[in-house]
Amino acid sequence: MGGGCSGIKRLPAPRLNAHPAKMSTRLHPKSEKRALGDNDSTKRKSDLAKEFKHIKAGIWDVYEQIPHSKFSIDIPWISGLTHNLEIVEDLPFFWRMLKDVTKIKWFWYHLSLFILVKILSSLLPAVALWFTSHYLTVIRVAMDERRLDKELLIFASTGRICCTAFEAFLKYLEEQLQVPLDLIMKEHLDKVVVNVKASLDVPTFDDRVVKGRLESATGGGGGPDSSSAWGSISIMISLFASAARLLTGFGVLAKVIGSQQDGVYFAILHLGQELSKVFLEPGWGFPRAYAWVAITDNKHYVKLSGLEQLVRNSEHKQEIVAGNLAESIKGAHNQAYNHVSGKCAPWYTMLSSSRRSALQYLAYTLAPKSVEEWAEVAYLLKSAAHPETIPTCLATIRLVQETNRGFIGELWTIFYQARSIREKFHQIRELYEIQEIQNKVPDGKISFPEDSHSLASGITVEFRNVSFRYPGKADFALRDVSFKIDKGQLCVIVGTNGSGKSTMLKLILRLYDPTEGTIFVNGHNIKTLKLFDLRESMAVLFxxxxxxPLTVKDNIALGDPQNAHDETRVREAARLGGAEEFIDKMSEGFDTNAKTESGMQIDRDLFREAIGRVGNEDTVKLSGGQLQRLAVSRMFMRAVLSGEERVGLLLFDEPSAALDPTAEHDLFSRIRKLRGEKTMIFSSHRIGQLTKPADLILYMDDSKVLESGTHIELMAEGGKYAELWNLQAQAFL
Structure with missing residues (x-):
């Protein structure tokens, strides 16, 4: 999930990612049976509790398993800093992002406070150093006048304590301010990505170049990395703050030791040996978590995550485009975000490890230490001519050492931030560039239909010499196809697998455009019609x-987004699709989430025993037939319950492939009742209950329409259709 420490190389830690699902709070009864006795079980749980750390973060319960291991190490080199000059090309996109987020409520308020906190934090080290310098005065007075300046000592000590307390307070404020700022950035970028992905058409979304750009812009995880957006702003502020901290610190130190003999030379020499560690240190170490589980029961976040998965996966794209669901998805995403805004801070675990060789360890330890020791000896020998100044010199040495180490820490921070800022700026650029991606299927300009009442009796569809091949494919999926289906007619397309039946339906929906030829809808060239209007007049079952990846209710309701909140219509659609009965048997009914995601496999038993639950272990597993009934219900929600004048063409692609005979009979019985009210086109490699009453049958093979006519006509011809009919009929003789 999100979080980290700047300057540490990020590596993916082994993890179980179970966040976008509602979790069960108790185990399956069988899993609760243990061979351990009650005392042993209690002791086991007590021991396991020490192995896990629980963090409550907004809507999340995060459990970390931390092993007993030593610190790992990693080295950040400075050599790559020159590449940061390339961020000049990315700066316009950074400013564009900044302008966008500044329009969001409360962003300027939080950002202004954050900048103020960073400015005050950058000045504190210099103030603390100024108070520390008074100790030198106290020592000098004690040596020269043989008295202790108590007032000055108390003043210096009190000042340092106040600086420490104020620094801690500012650090707390900084952390508190970063959370809303990061969430604002995440919300903005999530909406950008969802809007882009939901708006892309099928060929554009499937294009390899476009997919590569989307993966690069979103970090390969499907969603944008908010740390890149907020991190870029935070780093810019921190760089200026670090520079101010260094300059003010150097200024105070120079003033403090400038009056002492050779003090400046010693400070420079000591700073040099500290800088040498930058080139010799093999790395810094941090403890790491071995695995984590993040759990949330927030239904709004579950829906939010499901919608983001919905636009992320190409398997859903054609239904989103054909169903005109883009605007509904955007609206539902915004609405879900309104419920969880400010509560869903991301978490992730960082892992960094490396090894030190004996030579590296020796070089890192011995070389800088030798320089430091000889510098101190030389400085003290130089002061030996004036023994009364030796205590002051010793105090100066300590002051210089502490101050220089603080400077080096600031330099390390600057190096790390400068190294990462180019990557963050470039990702921001990619996020904005993907908004300029143009769909491969251009929109038309003519509204459809001209008269809404004209859809009451169906839609006319005509193919004239249509040929088509999928992008990147050499072979044609359709070759010189011509036919006409009048309003209210029932057309059944039959033939072998791969003959082009499904492709024909996709062309009617304008998921793709023909390579050759023209398609007419109600006499209009299909390319001239507005895409939204065209698809709004059709319903399809692929x-x-x-x-x-949403609830059962949402799966059905998205058939008609305008009436998605009408539970009566949703239930009626489920009844028509044959899904109502098995939905009611589910523990959560229409609110069941039947699809979840999970991460890497880990020791689930260990986590289950420690925290009581891991993942959606009680998730309902639906059969192929049940899933198809849900899809049929979604189609009925759109085609029948949305109103007769809204949908005039129904497209069915193998609608009963996963249904049992009874369910298939019920489905076709309901569909036949719509005959005359809507134009219906069925695609199937099986000849069933619909071919006999069909007004038009198209027999396809090898991407061509070989035969067309009614059942009686084609049987009389004795061609391929008749052969297929007789072959399938033999199974029932």
Whole structure:
């Protein structure tokens, strides 16, 4: 999830990612049976509790398993800093992002406070150094006048304590301010990515170049990395703050030791040996977590995550485009965000490890230490001519050492931040560039239909010499196809697998445009019609239908987003699709989440025993037939319950492939009742209950329409259709 420490190389830690799902709070009864006795079980749980750390963060319960291991190490080199000059090309996109987020409520308020806190924090080290310098005066007075200046000592000590307390307070404020700022950035970028992905058409979304750009812009995880956005702003502020901290610190130190003999030379020499560590140190170490589990029961976040998965996966794209769901998804995403805004801070675990060789360790330890020791000896020998100044010199040495180490820490911070800022700026650029991606299927200009009442009796569809091949493919999926389906007619397309039946339906929906030829809808060239209007007048059930990563209710309701909140319509659609009965048997009914995601496999038993739950172990597993019934219900929600004048064409691609005979009979019985009210086109490699009453049958093979006519006509011809009919009929003789 999110979080980290700047300057440490990020490596993916082994993890179980179970966040976008509602978790069960108790185990399955069988898993609660243990061979351990009650006392042993209690002791076991007590021991396990020490192995896990629980963090409550907003809507999340995060459990970390931390092993007993030594610190790991990693080295950040300065050699790559020259590449940061390339961020000049990315700066316009950074400013564009800054302008966008400054329009968000409360952003300027939080950002102004954050800048103020950083400015005050940058001045504190210099103030603390100024108070520390008074100790030198106290020592000098004690040596020269043989008295202790108590007032000055108390003043210096009190000042240092106040600086420490104020620094801690500012650090706390900084951490508190970063959370809302990071969430504001995440919300903005999440909306950008969802809007872009939801708006892309099928060929554009499937394009390898476009996919590469989307993965690069979102970090390969499907969603944007908010740390890149907020991190870029934070780093810019921190760089100026670090520079101010260094300059003010150097200024105070120079003034403090400038009056002492050879004090400046010693400070420079000591600073040099500290800088040598930058080139010799093999790395810094931090403890790491071995695995973590993040759990949330927040239904709004579950839906939010599901919607983001919905636009992320290409398997859902054609249904989103064909169903005109883009605006509904955007609206639902915004609405879900309104419920969890400010509560869903991300978490992730960083892991960094490396090894030190004996030679590296010796070089890192011995060389700088030798320089430091000889510098101190030389400085003290120089002061030996004036023994009364030796105590002051010793105090000066300590002051210089502490101050220089603080300077080096600031330099390390600057190096780390400068190294990462180019990557963050470049990702911001990519996030904005993907908004300029143009769809491969251009929109038309003519509204459809001209008269809304004209859809009451169906839609006319005509193919004239249509040929098509999928992008990047050499072979044609359709070759010189011509036919016409009049309003209210029932057309059944039959033939072998891969003959082009499904492709024909996709062209009617304008998921793709023909390579050659023209398609007409109600006499209009399909390319001249507005895409939204065209798809709004149709309902489709794909052969490769998908189950959206949302609740059962949302899966059905998205068939008609305008009436998605009408539970009566949703239930009626489920009844028509044959899904109501098995939905009611689920523990959570229509609110069941039947699809979740999980991360890497870890020791689930260990986590389960420690925290009581891991993942969505009680998730309902739906059969192929049940999933198809949900898809059919979604189609009925759109085609039947949305109103007769809204949808005039129904497209079915293998609608009963996963249904049992009874369910298939019920489905076709309901569909036949719509005959005459809507134009219906069925695609199937099986000849079933619909071909006999069909007004038009198209038999396809090898991407061509070989035969067309009614059942009686084609049987009389004795061609391929008749052969297929007789072949399948033999199974029932």
């Amino acid at each position: 052969q490769d239908y998908t189950h959206f």
